[in-house]
Amino acid sequence: MTTPPATRRKLRLPLHWLGILPFVLFAMLFLILPTMKIVIGAFQTPSGEFTFQNILDLNTDSIRSAYWTSIKLSLWTALIGCVMGFAMAAAMILGGLPKSVRSPLLTFSGVASNFAGVPLAFAFIATLGPAGLITLYLRTEFGINLRAMGFNILSFWGLVITYLFFQIPLMILIITPAIDGLKREWREAATVLGATSAQYWRMVALPILFPSLLGTFALLFANAFGAVATAYALTGPQLNIVPIKLFAQIRGDVLGNPNLGYALAFGMIVITGIANFIYITLRARSERWLK
Amino acid sequence: MMTRIAAWGAIILGVLYFLLPLVGMTEFSLKMRRGVYSFDAYAKVLGDPQFQQTFGYSVLMALATIVFGVLLVVPTAYWVRLKLPAARPFIEFITLLPLVIPAIVIVFGYIRLYNTSSWLPMTGSITGTNILLMMGYATLALPYMYRSVDTGLRTLDIATLTEAAQSLGAGWITILARIIMPNVLVAVLSGAFLTFAIVIGEFTMAALLDRPAFGPYMQILGANRAYEPPALAVIAFAITWACMGLIQLVTRLSKHSRALQGMEH
Amino acid sequence: MAYLDITHLEKSFGPNRVVKDFNLGIEKGEFISLLGPSGCGKTTVLRMVAGFETPSSGNILIEGQDILGIPPARRKIGMVFQSYALFPNLTVAQNVAFGLKVAGVGREQSDARVAEMLGIIGLPDLGQRYPFQLSGGQQQRVALARALAIQPRVLLLDEPLSALDAKIRVSLRNEIREIQQRLGITTIFVTHDQEEALSMSDRIVVMHEGIAEQVGSPFEIYNQPSTRFVANFVGTLNVFEGVVVDANKGTVRVGESDLQLKHNLAGMSAASPVSLALRPEVLSLTPESRKDADISGKIVDLNFLGSVIWIKVEIGKSTILIDMFNSPNTKPPAIGDKVKLHFASSDILVLND
Numbered sequence: 063m064t065t066p067p068a069t070r071r072k073l074r075l076p077l078h079w080l081g082i083l084p085f086v087l088f089a090m091l092f093l094i095l096p097t098m099k100i101v102i103g104a105f106q107t108p109s110g111e112f113t114f115q116n117i118l119d120l121n122t123d124s125i126r127s128a129y130w131t132s133i134k135l136s137l138w139t140a141l142i143g144c145v146m147g148f149a150m151a152a153a154m155i156l157g158g159l160p161k162s163v164r165s166p167l168l169t170f171s172g173v174a175s176n177f178a179g180v181p182l183a184f185a186f187i188a189t190l191g192p193a194g195l196i197t198l199y200l201r202t203e204f205g206i207n208l209r210a211m212g213f214n215i216l217s218f219w220g221l222v223i224t225y226l227f228f229q230i231p232l233m234i235l236i237i238t239p240a241i242d243g244l245k246r247e248w249r250e251a252a253t254v255l256g257a258t259s260a261q262y263w264r265m266v267a268l269p270i271l272f273p274s275l276l277g278t279f280a281l282l283f284a285n286a287f288g289a290v291a292t293a294y295a296l297t298g299p300q301l302n303i304v305p306i307k308l309f310a311q312i313r314g315d316v317l318g319n320p321n322l323g324y325a326l327a328f329g330m331i332v333i334t335g336i337a338n339f340i341y342i343t344l345r346a347r348s349e350r351w352l353k
Numbered sequence: 354m355m356t357r358i359a360a361w362g363a364i365i366l367g368v369l370y371f372l373l374p375l376v377g378m379t380e381f382s383l384k385m386r387r388g389v390y391s392f393d394a395y396a397k398v399l400g401d402p403q404f405q406q407t408f409g410y411s412v413l414m415a416l417a418t419i420v421f422g423v424l425l426v427v428p429t430a431y432w433v434r435l436k437l438p439a440a441r442p443f444i445e446f447i448t449l450l451p452l453v454i455p456a457i458v459i460v461f462g463y464i465r466l467y468n469t470s471s472w473l474p475m476t477g478s479i480t481g482t483n484i485l486l487m488m489g490y491a492t493l494a495l496p497y498m499y500r501s502v503d504t505g506l507r508t509l510d511i512a513t514l515t516e517a518a519q520s521l522g523a524g525w526i527t528i529l530a531r532i533i534m535p536n537v538l539v540a541v542l543s544g545a546f547l548t549f550a551i552v553i554g555e556f557t558m559a560a561l562l563d564r565p566a567f568g569p570y571m572q573i574l575g576a577n578r579a580y581e582p583p584a585l586a587v588i589a590f591a592i593t594w595a596c597m598g599l600i601q602l603v604t605r606l607s608k609h610s611r612a613l614q615g616m617e618h
Numbered sequence: 619m620a621y622l623d624i625t626h627l628e629k630s631f632g633p634n635r636v637v638k639d640f641n642l643g644i645e646k647g648e649f650i651s652l653l654g655p656s657g658c659g660k661t662t663v664l665r666m667v668a669g670f671e672t673p674s675s676g677n678i679l680i681e682g683q684d685i686l687g688i689p690p691a692r693r694k695i696g697m698v699f700q701s702y703a704l705f706p707n708l709t710v711a712q713n714v715a716f717g718l719k720v721a722g723v724g725r726e727q728s729d730a731r732v733a734e735m736l737g738i739i740g741l742p743d744l745g746q747r748y749p750f751q752l753s754g755g756q757q758q759r760v761a762l763a764r765a766l767a768i769q770p771r772v773l774l775l776d777e778p779l780s781a782l783d784a785k786i787r788v789s790l791r792n793e794i795r796e797i798q799q800r801l802g803i804t805t806i807f808v809t810h811d812q813e814e815a816l817s818m819s820d821r822i823v824v825m826h827e828g829i830a831e832q833v834g835s836p837f838e839i840y841n842q843p844s845t846r847f848v849a850n851f852v853g854t855l856n857v858f859e860g861v862v863v864d865a866n867k868g869t870v871r872v873g874e875s876d877l878q879l880k881h882n883l884a885g886m887s888a889a890s891p892v893s894l895a896l897r898p899e900v901l902s903l904t905p906e907s908r909k910d911a912d913i914s915g916k917i918v919d920l921n922f923l924g925s926v927i928w929i930k931v932e933i934g935k936s937t938i939l940i941d942m943f944n945s946p947n948t949k950p951p952a953i954g955d956k957v958k959l960h961f962a963s964s965d966i967l968v969l970n971d
Contacts, residue, residue: 081428084429085429093454093459093492153363157356157357169598173597179556180556181589188586189381245701250690254691254696255764255765256717256720257720258691265720291555305455308457309560335453335454
């Protein structure tokens with residue numbers, strides 16, 4: 063491609079944009095159009111007319127319960143993930159620990175945040191399942207019978223514990239730059255002005271970190287809400303959450319109404335979309351402060 | 354000091370939480386032969402023709418996705434930086450979409466949009482479905498691949514490099530292949546390893562498109578067998594770890610060689 | 619007893635002795651500069667006074683009270699940082715009020731003090747702005763107001779002007795000095811910029827490799843440097859070698875001339891080598907009444923800077939720099955001219971290494 067001569071100036075603009083045509087084509091065909099198909103389909107009858115009925119049909123006990131369970135699952139894993147992840151990141155950066163702790167922790171977080179899905183479920187079944195390592199250890203060494211106490215890895219809380227394996231590292235990876243951004247001089251200035259450690263955290267550090275914390279919470283929420291594989295492999299059809307319901311619907315129209323699947327998926331997009339929007343706006347806000 | 358004790362506490366608690374499942378799955382995977390630790394589960398798995406087929410399939414898909422992704426992303430990121438800075442926010446927004454829209458929704462859209470009665474019946478044939486799956490994988494990997502390559506390009510003065518190459522008579526393909534690619538190789542490799550890790554373990558898209566990939570194979574085995582699944586989990590974890598480790602290695606090597614280059618002057 | 623007394627202060631990081639036997643007594647209301655190159659230990663001394671570093675040994679007393687046992691939060695010391703360190707989530711007014719809020723001061727009293735401080739720094743209307751909306755100079759003034767709001771006993775400034783543009787630096791340093799004198803607050807100012815130290819301080823401590831090389835007024839530091847380092851670091855210096863002729867009378871031989879020094883050379887033996895120095899401004903190309911000595915040389919370089927002319931003269935093997943004022947009616951000399959440099963032998967500095 064050579065630059066056209068000056069007399070053909072009018073054609074220069076379109077030619078430039080041609081360069082990203084492959085990408086735009088790919089995005090349209092395999093990202094945007096499929097998503098639009100779902101969004102539009104949620105408001106269509108099987109014959110193609112516009113309707114709200116699909117959305118209204120979401121209002122069954124089973125589906126409401128699925129959404130509610132998904133929201134609970136996402137809230138809990140995001141909350142615990144945020145708290146534990148923040149604790150570990152803060153410990154690593156501000157806890158006076160040797161510098162050699164940081165690199166392995168960040169590397170491992172990179173690995174763990176990608177180790178989601180089917181194998182993760184297996185790992186937790188092998189550890190906390192009926193014949194799991196810890197289950198047996200507690201029974202033989204301490205006489206504690208988890209099963210009798212009502213604990214079952216193949217349950218809501220079992221899934222929460224399993225999800226944390228990739229939620230906590232994700233929190234660590236995202237919040238570490240934000241904590242790094244806390245200038246040492248802020249702490250020192252606050253100290254010299256008479257502040258205790260608690261006062262510094264309450265009046266300076268946590269307010270500065272708040273947008274990042276809240277934003278990452280939203281991200282973790284969205285991450286959990288959309289996850290399928292781990293739940294499928296661990297609790298399968300036993301736990302009624304939206305991704306599992308949608309999976310079953312896609313596989314075999316278990317809901318008896320093909321367009322209801324669209325509505326289910328649409329609901330997912332709305333929830334993860336809002337959560338991600340919150341994350342992105344808050345991250346932009348915090349970047350302005352930590353200039 | 355109090356802070357240090359609390360800090361060590363948090364770290365140790367976390368390490369315990371992460372270590373125990375890994376130990377658990379490894380230990381369990383060695384217990385196939387009654388009463389003694391053995392690699393029987395691994396032998397069974399690795400000898401299983403299903404394993405070989407599905408693992409091979411996923412590896413092939415991963416490589417195809419990587420090649421496609423590189424060919425798509427590198428020229429695009431380069432072109433946007435060079436000629437279309439106005440398009441940047443728009444392109445970046447697109448690359449963030451796969452992180453917002455769950456994979457299950459995307460593949461649902463594929464199935465409805467490209468089924469046998471549509472204008473592009475990709476699901477009508479095996480090859481078509483394979484290509485569709487690969488596009489799905491490329492979509493999942495897009496945010497990471499684009500961000501990696503874009504960061505790599507940022508450190509280069511591509512405008513000057515391009516002008517210099519053009520003044521020497523190079524065409525666009527030569528520029529991309531001979532000048533841009535080698536300089537962003539580290540970024541591309543990082544994106545490639547990450548893509549590999551994502552594709553190998555992927556379940557949702559492969560299962561719903563009914564393709565014989567490693568993810569669905571693992572899940573089926575998990576529903577039917579006891580000791581092979583943890584062995585598979587160990588293998589999967591090892592692969593993930595290897596990918597991340599290779600990314601670190603490649604990054605460190607590039608810094609090292611860049612430092613050496615600096616010293617030669 | 620001085621208001622702030624530092625005695626035998628030492629600090630080592632592992633095997634590195636960063637501060638070595640540092641002693642300084644500061645009077646109430648004095649402005650002291652710690653001047654030196656990076657790594658000389660000046661910031662470490664400051665941070666030990668603030669309480670962020672613990673001395674390896676030594677004492678720091680304020681009004682006779684040992685402050686080393688007191689944590690930094692309770693020493694009632696104000697500190698201004700090079701990077702301003704304003705809290706980005708608080709407004710200007712909230713930043714200035716921070717120390718008061720922490721101490722539990724009531725709303726009315728706190729607001730009044732904040733208004734007073736903002737008035738002192740000349741930014742009475744910027745209370746509701748956030749730090750990222752201010753320029754560097756404004757941020758530093760707010761940082762100063764914040765430090766002074768708690769009425770500290772001592773004010774510490776850690777290279778506060780280094781991050782600012784040259785012009786702002788000059789105007790702000792005058793402001794800081796003015797405010798300091800108005801409030802009469804005891805101040806320690808750390809800098810590597812000799813101009814700042816000379817123009818602002820009551821006394822300067824020149825530091826080098828952890829040691830206080832000289833303590834004195836700006837005039838003393840500049841005109842009577844006691845070591846080669848001080849003479850070199852503060853102002854420009856022409857160094858040349860001589861040989862002792864008579865130690866008791868204070869005469870030396872330089873080249874072929876015998877020169878009479880201002881002081882005798884107690885403790886030195888005849889015919890031993892001695893390092894001497896002359897500031898560029900004490901040398902002139904024309905003879906003057908009090909200038910009783912001269913040396914001959916050749917001009918090798920000349921820089922016409924407007925009101926001042928820098929001239930490089932080669933004398934034997936050394937090169938001497940001299941300053942000459944421009945005179946509209948006199949043509950400056952040319953490169954290659956043979957000249958005589960006149961000076962008063964009492965202006966010769968003896969360098970004790």
